[in-house]
Amino acid sequence: MRRARVLVGVVALAVVAGIAGAQESYPTRPITLVAPFPPGGVADLTARPVAASLEKILKTPVGVVNKTGAAGAVGMQYVATSRPDGYTLLLALSSISIIPEADKIFGRPPAFTIEQFAPIALVSADPTVLVVRAESPWKTAREFIEDAQKRPGQISYSSSGVYGTLHMAMALLEHAANVKLRHVPYAGAGPALTAILGGHVDALASGPAVVLPHLKAGKLRALAGWGEARVASLPDVPTFKELGYPDAEFYIWAGVFAGKGTPEPILTRLRDAMRQVVADPDFKGAMDKLETPIVFKQGEEFQRFFDADARRLAAGVRRVGRIETK
Amino acid sequence: MLTTNRVAAVTLGALAVVVLFESRKLPLGSLHNPGPAYMPVLLALALLVFAILVGAYGGASRGLGAVGWSEWRHAAAILGTCAFAAIALERLGYRLTMAIALGFLIGVIERQGVFVTLTLAVALAAGSYLLFDTLLRVPLPRGPFGL
Amino acid sequence: MTETVHNLLLGFSVALSPPVLLYAFVGCVVGTIVGVLPGVGPLAGISLLLPATFGLDATKAIVMLAGIYYGAMYGGSTTSILMRIPGEAASVMTCIDGYAMARKGRAGAALAIAAVGSYVAGTVSVVALMFLAPPLASFALRFGPPEYFALLILGLLVLAYMSSGSMVKALAMATLGLLLGMIGIDQMTGYFRFAYGVVELGDGIGVVPVAVGLFGLSEILATAGQETPPAVIKPTLRELLPSRQEWKDANWPIWRGTVLGFLIGIIPGSAHIISSFVSYAVERRLARRPEEFGQGAVAGVAGPESANNSATSGAFVPMLALGVPSGPIPAVMLAAMMVHGVSPGPLLIKQQPELFWGFIASMYVGNVVLLILNLPLVGVFVNLLRVPYPLLYPGILVFCILGVYAVNSSVVDVWIMLVMGLVGYLLRKLEFEPAPIVLGVILAPMIEMALRQSLAMSDGHYAIFLTRPIATTLLAVGVVLVSLSFRSLVTRGLDWRTRMAMAEKGEEL
Numbered sequence: 017m018r019r020a021r022v023l024v025g026v027v028a029l030a031v032v033a034g035i036a037g038a039q040e041s042y043p044t045r046p047i048t049l050v051a052p053f054p055p056g057g058v059a060d061l062t063a064r065p066v067a068a069s070l071e072k073i074l075k076t077p078v079g080v081v082n083k084t085g086a087a088g089a090v091g092m093q094y095v096a097t098s099r100p101d102g103y104t105l106l107l108a109l110s111s112i113s114i115i116p117e118a119d120k121i122f123g124r125p126p127a128f129t130i131e132q133f134a135p136i137a138l139v140s141a142d143p144t145v146l147v148v149r150a151e152s153p154w155k156t157a158r159e160f161i162e163d164a165q166k167r168p169g170q171i172s173y174s175s176s177g178v179y180g181t182l183h184m185a186m187a188l189l190e191h192a193a194n195v196k197l198r199h200v201p202y203a204g205a206g207p208a209l210t211a212i213l214g215g216h217v218d219a220l221a222s223g224p225a226v227v228l229p230h231l232k233a234g235k236l237r238a239l240a241g242w243g244e245a246r247v248a249s250l251p252d253v254p255t256f257k258e259l260g261y262p263d264a265e266f267y268i269w270a271g272v273f274a275g276k277g278t279p280e281p282i283l284t285r286l287r288d289a290m291r292q293v294v295a296d297p298d299f300k301g302a303m304d305k306l307e308t309p310i311v312f313k314q315g316e317e318f319q320r321f322f323d324a325d326a327r328r329l330a331a332g333v334r335r336v337g338r339i340e341t342k
Numbered sequence: 343m344l345t346t347n348r349v350a351a352v353t354l355g356a357l358a359v360v361v362l363f364e365s366r367k368l369p370l371g372s373l374h375n376p377g378p379a380y381m382p383v384l385l386a387l388a389l390l391v392f393a394i395l396v397g398a399y400g401g402a403s404r405g406l407g408a409v410g411w412s413e414w415r416h417a418a419a420i421l422g423t424c425a426f427a428a429i430a431l432e433r434l435g436y437r438l439t440m441a442i443a444l445g446f447l448i449g450v451i452e453r454q455g456v457f458v459t460l461t462l463a464v465a466l467a468a469g470s471y472l473l474f475d476t477l478l479r480v481p482l483p484r485g486p487f488g489l
Numbered sequence: 490m491t492e493t494v495h496n497l498l499l500g501f502s503v504a505l506s507p508p509v510l511l512y513a514f515v516g517c518v519v520g521t522i523v524g525v526l527p528g529v530g531p532l533a534g535i536s537l538l539l540p541a542t543f544g545l546d547a548t549k550a551i552v553m554l555a556g557i558y559y560g561a562m563y564g565g566s567t568t569s570i571l572m573r574i575p576g577e578a579a580s581v582m583t584c585i586d587g588y589a590m591a592r593k594g595r596a597g598a599a600l601a602i603a604a605v606g607s608y609v610a611g612t613v614s615v616v617a618l619m620f621l622a623p624p625l626a627s628f629a630l631r632f633g634p635p636e637y638f639a640l641l642i643l644g645l646l647v648l649a650y651m652s653s654g655s656m657v658k659a660l661a662m663a664t665l666g667l668l669l670g671m672i673g674i675d676q677m678t679g680y681f682r683f684a685y686g687v688v689e690l691g692d693g694i695g696v697v698p699v700a701v702g703l704f705g706l707s708e709i710l711a712t713a714g715q716e717t718p719p720a721v722i723k724p725t726l727r728e729l730l731p732s733r734q735e736w737k738d739a740n741w742p743i744w745r746g747t748v749l750g751f752l753i754g755i756i757p758g759s760a761h762i763i764s765s766f767v768s769y770a771v772e773r774r775l776a777r778r779p780e781e782f783g784q785g786a787v788a789g790v791a792g793p794e795s796a797n798n799s800a801t802s803g804a805f806v807p808m809l810a811l812g813v814p815s816g817p818i819p820a821v822m823l824a825a826m827m828v829h830g831v832s833p834g835p836l837l838i839k840q841q842p843e844l845f846w847g848f849i850a851s852m853y854v855g856n857v858v859l860l861i862l863n864l865p866l867v868g869v870f871v872n873l874l875r876v877p878y879p880l881l882y883p884g885i886l887v888f889c890i891l892g893v894y895a896v897n898s899s900v901v902d903v904w905i906m907l908v909m910g911l912v913g914y915l916l917r918k919l920e921f922e923p924a925p926i927v928l929g930v931i932l933a934p935m936i937e938m939a940l941r942q943s944l945a946m947s948d949g950h951y952a953i954f955l956t957r958p959i960a961t962t963l964l965a966v967g968v969v970l971v972s973l974s975f976r977s978l979v980t981r982g983l984d985w986r987t988r989m990a991m992a993e994k995g996e997e998l
Contacts, residue, residue: 055536055821061828064540080540082896083480086674086691093688118679127688172946178679200634200945203676203938206814210757213813216633216946225827229812229834247751305830338678346919354661359682361668368680374949378675378682381937385668392661399657409918416714417914420886421907424706427890428903440890444883452879464885470891478519480529480537480895 042102042282046077049105049272052091056085057205058223058308062140062270063107065302069293074285087108087177089115089127093125096128100275102282106133110269111181114252115324117333118179133273135322137290138313140303141269143243144221145253146184147236152218157240157259160219172198173207173219179333182208185221185242185266187332188203189256192263212236223268225307242266265328269311269320287314344406351397361386380414393476419451435485440467501848504854509552512545516553517858520560525568526884528701528892528906530563530577531801535821537895547829548844550852554822555805559611559852560931562798563859566603567870570596570790572885574705576697579797581927582769584704586782586789593785596871597729602739602787602865603794610747610795611657611856614802617751618809621848622838632943635954637758639963641936644763646970647770648925655760659925662916666929669694673934677941688777696762696931698893698895702906703923705889705914709882729868731787739791742772746795753796754803757815759935761800765793766928790874802852809836809845 049067053059063080071078083091088111095106113132119126146157154160164171175183178201190197200217202208205226212220213235220227224247230236231250238253242264246255256264272290274283293299294312303310313321361382371377421441430439441463449459474480503509512795523534532556542550565576570587583603590599600935617625631638646662672683684690731739749771750764772792773782782789808819812834823833831841838845873881892907914922954960 054817055539055824057820057824061824064543079481082536083898084692085897085899086688090688091689122680124681125686164702177676198945198948201677202942204820206820208818210630210807210813210815211633213811214630214633214757229832229836232832233812233835235835248967302828306827307832325896350658350661350919350921354665357665359667364683368675368682369678374944374951376944378678378680380936381933382668382671382682385671385933389661389664389668392657392664395657396655399655404920411918411952413711413714417710420710420713421911424886424890424903424907424910428907429834430875431890431894431903436891440887444887447883447886448624448880454880458880462880462883464513466887471889473522474891474895478522478537479541481898482891482895483898 017119036193042285043074043076046079046105047074047103047105049068049078049080049107050085051080051082051090051107052088052094052097053082053109055208058225059109059270060302061306062064062308065299066107066139066272066293068302069296069299070289072298073289073292086127087111087115087180092169093127095273095275096132098275100134100277102274102278102286104275105136105286106273108133108271108273109181110267110325110329112273113322113329113331114179114181114184117330121334121338130326134276134278135144135318136209136272136274136283136286136314136320137294138271139271139290139294139310139319140308141267141311141313141321142223142225142241142308143241143247143255143265143267144182145224145227145241145247146189146219146221147212147227147231147238148219148239149212149215150234150237152237155237155238157254157256159241161193161195164193164197168196169198171219172200172217173216173221174200174202174211175221176205176208177201177203179336180291181266181268182221184221184329184332184336187264187336188242188328189261189264191332191335192256192261221266228307267325269321269325271322290314346404346406346409348397349406353393354396355393358386358389359395361389416451420447423447423451432483433485436482437467437471438485440470470478491813493543493981496842496846497619497850499842500848500850501853503548503843503847504850509549509847509851512549512553513556513855514858516552516556517560517855517862518703519553520557521564523557524561524566524576524580526892527568527574527576527705527889529895529908530565530579530697531558532818533896534558534561535818539821539825542825543828545829547826547831547841548847550825550829551614551822551844551848552855554796554825555848556855558799558818559585559596559607559801559855560859562611562801562900563604563607565797566790566794567600567866568705569634570599570603571870571874572705574885574889575700578700578931579765579800580793581700581704581924582765582793583790585924586784586786589783589785590787590790591874595731595735595785596874597867598731598735598787599722599732600788600867600870601729601864602735602791604860604867606739606743606746606791606795606858607798607863609743610750610799611802611859612756612853613747614751614854615849615852618802618806618852622810626807626813628925629757629807629815630811630813631959632758632945633957634939635957635960636938637756637760638792638943639930639954639960639967640756641815641939642761643963643967643970644760644928645917645936646967647763647767648923648928658921662921662923662980663925664788665927666926667933668929669699669926670930670933671937673991676934676938677945680782687901689897689899693934694905694930695881695897695902696927697896698902699909699930700927701889701893702909703913703916703926705885706906706910707917707923709886710817710910710914711917712878713882716866729871738787741789742768742792743795746792746797747799750796750799751803754800755815756808757801757807757813758814759931761804761816762931763928764796764800768792768796808833809837809848809944812837813829880895902914943947 049063051060051063067078067080083094095104098104116126116129173186211217241247241253241255294310365379365382368379369377370379427443436483444463448454448462475482523529535554565580566583568574568576569580570591571581571582573588575584577583587599674691746768749768753764754761772788773779804816807813807815814820814823826833893902916923943953
């Protein structure tokens with residue numbers, strides 16, 4: 017009996033020490049950064065430099081795990097339901113705000129909600145750009161919008177999937193410019209790009225990095241961007257804001273999140289670490305190669321950006337509603 | 343008489359009916375704008391037709407008893423082990439789960455000796471882990487004790 | 490012409506330089522391991538090893554990743570032939586006749602033919618890639634949803650030639666497979682279909698767990714408990730190599746498979762998986778003794794394996810010539826290029842000749858390396874069969890679970906494999922063939938999406954299929970094929986398949 021009590025005492029001590037130790041000297045174990053998209057995509061390619069830099073700064077292995085499926089819902093749900101101990105982080109794209117809304121309009125229990133996450137930092141915020149084929153008759157965004165207003169539902173565009181980022185960008189434009197376009201969904205950003213290159217659709221809203229080579233080669237033409245400011249690599253392309261459509265604002269942003277309920281000291285440590293990550297020359301070099309400018313926001317600023325973006329997207333999704341099948 | 347064809351026909355037909363039932367909730371759409379239920383309904387109807395045809399014209403078929411079922415217990419045990427592995431994989435970690443599964447299969451089901459069982463179970467579990475997690479960097483789940 | 494030769498020499502100087510050669514070799518070895526492992530296919534292999542290439546320069550990274558890709562195609566046939574477990578989705582057809590050959594003691598021959606067929610296909614298709622890339626790529630881009638739909642309908646017709654039993658049973662299995670492919674998010678409207686709250690099913694049940702379960706696991710379930718375990722085959726060295734007759738039988742199928750696979754491979758999308766299925770069906774249709782198929786026909790191994798490998802080169806055509814992400818694997822390779830600062834695009838060949846020609850040259854080299862690697866391994870692998878089955882199958886089971894899990898780090902996939910294993914076991918007992926199910930699972934989402942995309946493009950008008958030349962041609966070919974079959978049914982009385990099915994009564998599948 018006495019031995020049992022000693023054993024219990026030792027175990028209790030160990031547990032307490034473990035918890036205290038874990039909190040004080042986080043991180044003590046390898047960290048998992050979940051990228052909810054397949055390898056080679058924007059989320060994955062952003063997650064890897066982040067993980068590499070975090071590993072250097074936090075002095076613990078940070079591994080990227082791709083949990084793909086359902087346009088990111090699988091990975092996001094995984095982190096939302098994991099233990100909020102700071103060892104499972106998420107690199108999310110703007111679709112994190114879209115998916116719960118989409119679930120709501122379909123009347124199904126949401127896979128996760130944005131309240132289940134604690135934002136750590138934003139690392140990039142690429143605005144989408146409107147591209148058309150070089151042979152098409154529209155030389156400026158204004159011509160494109162005017163034509164769309166004259167022929168509602170005739171101009172087609174591809175997207176990475178229904179309620180995906182590329183679809184929502186166009187949906188916001190449709191609402192802001194009061195036009196109706198014809199949507200042809202594809203299964204991913206790659207096929208959407210292939211479709212416009214093959215001439216099967218007229219337009220595409222895309223992240224600038226992937227279309228840059230084609231713009232330079234003269235196969236595609238960029239008409240306007242969805243950002244607040246012009247895209248750095250495309251200085252001649254006006255923004256929809258400049259053209260008088262300030263509601264057409266959309267970013268494919270990437271940010272790091274932890275589960276809600278992660279202890280404050282760990283969150284602070286992670287935020288400090290992210291500040292160091294974006295100053296890291298290796299990280300900067302990697303993002304340069306991806307032609308993705310680093311946009312760093314943290315704390316209050318990030319929360320504001322995130323909330324505004326979430327509101328915009330939620331309204332957009334509700335406007336799109338369920339796709340009518342007559 | 344229960345022939346293989348009739349059993350198959352009934353099963354497939356039942357499956358088709360279930361699909362049709364479940365597709366009620368999805369919008370059907372029209373011929374020009376097919377909805378999410380369109381193809382499943384078409385396919386379920388086709389399956390129903392084929393199920394009936396199999397039952398009637400499937401060609402030669404044997405009585406259910408004539409098919410050899412002798413190994414079903416073995417098969418059930420293997421399936422059970424797989425189910426255990428699926429449940430335990432992310433809870434107990436890869437190496438532990440596989441070692442237990444292998445130990446069970448080789449030791450209990452196949453009744454090989456203790457030494458053979460232990461060696462093979464540990465070697466295969468650890469070896470495959472080494473090859474894939476360490477060398478090829480395929481992330482495999484770790485359980486308690488870092489296993 | 491001279492410019493091409495000059496470029497090719499430049500390419501070889503890059504490809505044969507020791508560092509690049511080393512990475513090509515590493516890629517080939519890893520690819521072979523990935524291919525041999527059930528379930529984990531080239532896409533999973535490349536994705537998993539992408540991060541490992543970040544420290545390398547662009548040429549080495551691309552060469553290694555490509556090595557993994559076509560290495561996996563070589564390796565995929567190994568488990569298919571020896572244990573009836575598909576190494577990846579594209580090797581499913583090899584399971585059928587390859588395993589039958591192994592049961593007859595011709596495992597070594599099957600492996601050798603698969604290796605040689607893969608080599609011929611790989612090399613010839615690289616030559617085609619070299620000369621024909623730009624014009625072919627422009628042609629391939631013209632395949633939009635309507636063309637895709639027409640092509641996939643043709644692929645469906647292939648199902649009719651895939652099985653040896655009763656036609657009605659095959660069609661029932663195909664429909665079942667098509668239905669299974671309907672599980673998941675409907676890409677056109679966002680509805681979750683038949684997923685019952687399991688988020689992981691959003692992308693469908695996945696062809697990998699289905700293939701491994703239906704073929705591999707069901708084989709284990711059916712064989713493990715037999716009172717008389719399968720005879721351990723101990724081939725002599727002479728028996729390891731194919732006989733003269735077998736080489737002759739393999740000749741034309743290899744060439745046909747190469748051409749067919751390449752053409753299917755250049756089409757953007759995931760269609761290249763069906764190259765082996767189509768090749769099998771073509772070989773069966775053209776065979777002088779079609780009743781051999783399913784019992785160990787050499788053409789049933791040579792054709793699909795060659796089609797596999799040349800489809801991989803075909804998949805690179807739009808990627809290299811135009812910078813188009815023409816499928817999941819080229820998309821990952823393009824991402825790898827981007828990460829290394831090489832911007833893929835139509836000007837890639839001009840701006841980065843060392844990369845392009847080095848890549849082409851390393852593919853030649855890689856194919857030779859793989860042939861040299863695989864042929865002696867035939868002996869090693871066949872010796873694996875000597876292990877007594879009760880000890881062998883637990884190991885196989887571990888690798889199946891590992892492979893299926895590793896693709897998506899998802900336990901749901903393991904469950905799917907389990908369920909499909911049970912289904913496959915029951916199907917064997919009830920004398921149904923599982924192959925059409927796999928093809929159905931692959932084709933269903935693609936066909937549905939292509940149809941609805943086409944209708945979205947044309948605002949609901951079916952005429953779009955008739956106003957686009959490529960789509961119309963493909964559909965016309967399909968109509969011709971169907972009417973030919975009907976005519977032969979009517980004029981020749983009983984279909985030869987049904988005759989054969991009656992003759993096969995009582996024999997084990």
